[in-house]
Amino acid sequence: MxxxxxxxxxxxxxxxxxxxxxxxxxxxxxxxxxxxxxxxxxxxxxxxxxxxxxxxxxxxxxxxxxxxxxxxxxxxxxxxxxxxxPLLPADARGRARVRSLAQLVACDIHPLGNLRVLQYLERELGVGEAQRGAWSRHWIATGFAALEAMLAGNAATGRYCHGDTPGLADACLVPQLYNARRWKLPLDDYPTIVRIDAACHELEAFRVAAPEAQPDAL
Amino acid sequence: MxxxxxxxxxxxxxxxxxxxxxxxxxxxxxxxxxxxxxxxxxxxxxxxxxxxxxxxxxxxxxxxxxxxxxxxxxxxxxxxxxxxxPLLPADARGRARVRSLAQLVACDIHPLGNLRVLQYLERELGVGEAQRGAWSRHWIATGFAALEAMLAGNAATGRYCHGDTPGLADACLVPQLYNARRWKLPLDDYPTIVRIDAACHELEAFRVAAPEAQPDAL
CATH class of the missing domain: 3.40.30.10 (Glutaredoxin)
Structure with a gap:
């Protein structure tokens, strides 16, 4: 087995x-x-x-x-x-907050910029490269505006998305910021997101997980 | 308070x-x-x-x-x-299965057909009504094909998505099927999904939660 x-x-x-x-x-x-x-x-x-x-x-x-x-x-x-x-806090309220931050990224940003969606826009709807880029940036910017408000306006936010321990929400935030940079989205409006991303990158766990650290990276 | x-x-x-x-x-x-x-x-x-x-x-x-x-x-x-x-099974493996079925709907089908996305297709990309309908049906059909395979091909599926107790996955499946019918997606290829939806609608909890049962329904 x-x-x-x-x-x-x-x-x-x-x-x-x-x-x-x-x-x-x-x-x-x-x-x-x-x-x-x-x-x-x-x-x-x-x-x-x-x-x-x-x-x-x-x-x-x-x-x-x-x-x-x-x-x-x-x-x-x-x-x-x-x-x-643990990747989730001990209390139900905290877990709900972390899950909602994670799902904001995983449900409402990431699926819209996925490869298969961009392929459909190009192949079925004839959407050009510039407009596909604008599409991707639009959904990241829309989600990041909400995420920034939810992080900056909440006392539960710490060094990471929830307190001073990295967890589930950070594991969603960092890859989405990586994706935002690929699309050259200006990040000036999201200082808390950028700060948390930088804090995560100081950790070995986030460094070894990064795309460029994988053996199949181009 | x-x-x-x-x-x-x-x-x-x-x-x-x-x-x-x-x-x-x-x-x-x-x-x-x-x-x-x-x-x-x-x-x-x-x-x-x-x-x-x-x-x-x-x-x-x-x-x-x-x-x-x-x-x-x-x-x-x-x-x-x-x-x-409970809306989730007692074992970690079962919970992972139910969550993956729920997330298939909530992450990979529903966000693509959301109102704001259809508005963007129309207003920013000039996608007409027929093509917006095709878009919506495409993502539901893609997701339902996988969902049908995951349900039909797994012994854990029962009267509902997981065993004989309705739960989190059913709470995602039923609204998505409601949406599929709005878009007039042919459902012949998804007999297990349709069967589970029908079983759910026999329950009072699903009937009182239905869109048409709400006071703000048109």
């Missing part, structure tokens, strides 16, 4: 990047399986991968014989099965 | 509909505050609502003095603070 954690991901996928951060924060060893999102017409569409993850998206996490999908569900599973150090 | 649960929602919002289902499954009383998404240029953009929910989206849930946002985070909070009856 297979043991250990195997992550099926791609260096530049925000969702895979989140899970790498969570794994690193918990100090867990994992085996890397690259699913190249462009090569071979997208290896996420290959039959063996699609059988494991019918959404044909990354990441998937294998834990022994179990296969888990959806980055937030994977991180909650890691939290439940490997509770130390 | 305020007590009790107050839901800020809109009858036809999928995300508000999810939370209404969760509240009804748990047998919780709540006060309804309508945030009309079209009237007055969108009441979700009014200053007092935006101060409470900087994303300017519904739903928000007030629990006494606390305000919670993001439908999945709200449902997890209800699960933690009002645990009976």
């Amino acid at each position: 297979a043991t250990g954690l195997v992550l099926y991901g791609y260096w530049r996928s925000s969702a895979a990047y989140r899970v790498r951060i969570a794994l690193a924060l918990k100090g867990l060893a994992w085996e890397n399986r690259v699913v190249h999102l462009v090569k071979d017409g997208g290896q996420q569409h290959a039959a063996d991968y699609a059988a494991m993850n019918p959404q044909q998206l990354v990441p998937s996490l294998r834990d022994g014989e179990r296969v888990l999908t959806q980055s937030l569900a994977i991180m909650e599973y890691l939290e439940e099965t490997r509770p130390e150090p | 305020a007590t009790g649960l107050v839901l800020y929602g809109y009858w036809r919002s999928s995300a508000a509909y999810r939370v209404r289902i969760a509240l009804a499954l748990k047998g919780l009383a709540w006060e309804n505050r309508v945030v009309h998404l079209v009237k007055d240029g969108g009441q979700q953009h009014a200053a007092d609502y935006a101060a409470m929910n900087p994303q300017q989206l519904v739903p928000s849930l007030r629990d006494g003095e606390r305000v919670l946002t993001q439908s999945l985070a709200i449902m997890e909070y209800l699960e933690e603070t009002r645990p009976e009856p």
Whole structure:
């Protein structure tokens, strides 16, 4: 029987990047399986991968014989099965806050700028490169404006999104900021987001999880 | 000090509909505050609502003095603070499965068909009504194909998404199917989804949570 954690991901996928951060924060060893999102017409569409993850998206996490999908569900599973150090606060109110910050990114920013969406805009709707860039920046800016207000206006925000311990919300924020920089979104309006991102990058866990630190990085 | 649960929602919002289902499954009383998404240029953009929910989206849930946002985070909070009856299974593996099904809908289908996205397609990219319909159906169909495979191909699926007890995944599935019908998506390819939806609608909790049962329904 297979043991250990195997992550099926791609260096530049925000969702895979989140899970790498969570794994690193918990100090867990994992085996890397690259699913190249462009090569071979997208290896996420290959039959063996699609059988494991019918959404044909990354990441998937294998834990022994179990296969888990959806980055937030994977991180909650890691939290439940490997509770130390925790990625969620101890109180229900704090957990709700951290989850809402994480979901703001994972539900309301990231899916709109995903590769498959940009491909649809280009191929089905004939949306050009400049307008695709404007689209991506628009949704990040809209989400970041709300995220900045929720972070700057709340006493629970500390060195990281919630207090002085990095967690689930930071694991979503940092990859989204990486993506924002790829799209050259001006960041002047989001000082708290930028400050928290910088604090995270001082931690080894975030450095080893970064896209450029992955073996499949271009 | 305020007590009790107050839901800020809109009858036809999928995300508000999810939370209404969760509240009804748990047998919780709540006060309804309508945030009309079209009237007055969108009441979700009014200053007092935006101060409470900087994303300017519904739903928000007030629990006494606390305000919670993001439908999945709200449902997890209800699960933690009002645990009976549970909306998540008792085992970590089951919880991961239910969360991944819920997030498939909440992250990878629903945000792409949201009002603000359709407005951007129309106003910024000049995408016509027929193509906006095709867009909406495309993302629902893509997500439903994966959801159908994950439900039909897994022994954990029962009368509902996970076993014979309705829960978090069903609270996401039913509103998305309601939305799919609005867009006239053919449903022949999703027999398991349709079967589970029908089973849910036999329950009082799903009937009282339905859009048409709300006082602000047109």
